[in-house]
Amino acid sequence: MAMTIWFLLFTLLFIFSLAADADTQIKVTNNPADKLVTELNNNRTEHKASALYDNPGLACIALQYIKAYQGDCSAVGGPNGKKPADSKFAETFAPNCGIQASTLSQITGRLLGCQTKYVHASEVFSEILIRNSKSLDILYNKNHTQVGAATSGTDGGSPYFWCVLFSSGKPNSTFVFEGGVAKLTRPGCFSGANDECSGAHDWSQSHLLWSFAATALIALWYVLGL
Numbered sequence: 001m002a003m004t005i006w007f008l009l010f011t012l013l014f015i016f017s018l019a020a021d022a023d024t025q026i027k028v029t030n031n032p033a034d035k036l037v038t039e040l041n042n043n044r045t046e047h048k049a050s051a052l053y054d055n056p057g058l059a060c061i062a063l064q065y066i067k068a069y070q071g072d073c074s075a076v077g078g079p080n081g082k083k084p085a086d087s088k089f090a091e092t093f094a095p096n097c098g099i100q101a102s103t104l105s106q107i108t109g110r111l112l113g114c115q116t117k118y119v120h121a122s123e124v125f126s127e128i129l130i131r132n133s134k135s136l137d138i139l140y141n142k143n144h145t146q147v148g149a150a151t152s153g154t155d156g157g158s159p160y161f162w163c164v165l166f167s168s169g170k171p172n173s174t175f176v177f178e179g180g181v182a183k184l185t186r187p188g189c190f191s192g193a194n195d196e197c198s199g200a201h202d203w204s205q206s207h208l209l210w211s212f213a214a215t216a217l218i219a220l221w222y223v224l225g226l
């Protein structure tokens, strides 16, 4: 009997520690755009290029850049590739983000990807955004000083867009939000604003919950089996 109670207590403790673990994992992975910037900066520093400042204003613009495609994946890259007119930055992207137009700075590179399947930030980096020597040149360009990344699904689902914008501007005085506070524009996630975001997908969290529930169930079954 004492053994059974000990076992029960031990199992409960185990379940709670798992739940706590799942909770921290959710926090760490909660903004896929931030994860992508971390991935990108790690890769740059391993190639002796500087780590770039993650500018939330530039990242918000990257999300607007995605929205300009209105969910049309076929307009990204390839022979029918299109890109938003440069004038859009001042006319619509900056005002939508609440960014002072006078603080816009030169865009020194862009990486854009779109696909129907949702993949995690590390795979986005190596499988979608960096596919050829041209995108590697963009990644390692010495003129960049800052970066902003964004991701968004379309109408809450597939296809998923990823955008990285680079700039040569001074981090603290370019892409500045009016009032100094990032204006979060949902749906979609962008980097640098310290916000938690899982706008592109919700199933990674439910997946964690499911694995937790399954563990609890197995443990319970185990206890009852005694």
Ligand SMILES: *[C@@H]1O[C@H](CO)[C@@H](O)[C@H](O)[C@H]1NC(C)=O
Pocket: 043, 046, 125, 126, 127, 130
């Ligand atoms: C950096 O990214 C490129 C392109 O995905 C890849 O080939 C290379 O192995 C990466 N380097 C490191 C150190 O991760």
Ligand SMILES: *[C@@H]1O[C@H](CO)[C@@H](O)[C@H](O)[C@H]1NC(C)=O
Pocket: 141, 142, 143
């Ligand atoms: C860096 O910027 C300078 C000045 O705008 C330009 O001439 C040069 O080609 C750029 N370098 C790269 C690698 O893009």
Ligand SMILES: *[C@@H]1O[C@H](CO)[C@@H](O)[C@H](O)[C@H]1NC(C)=O
Pocket: 172
């Ligand atoms: C930029 O702003 C941050 C936060 O306001 C500050 O900590 C940092 O020192 C500033 N950097 C420069 C180069 O002014």
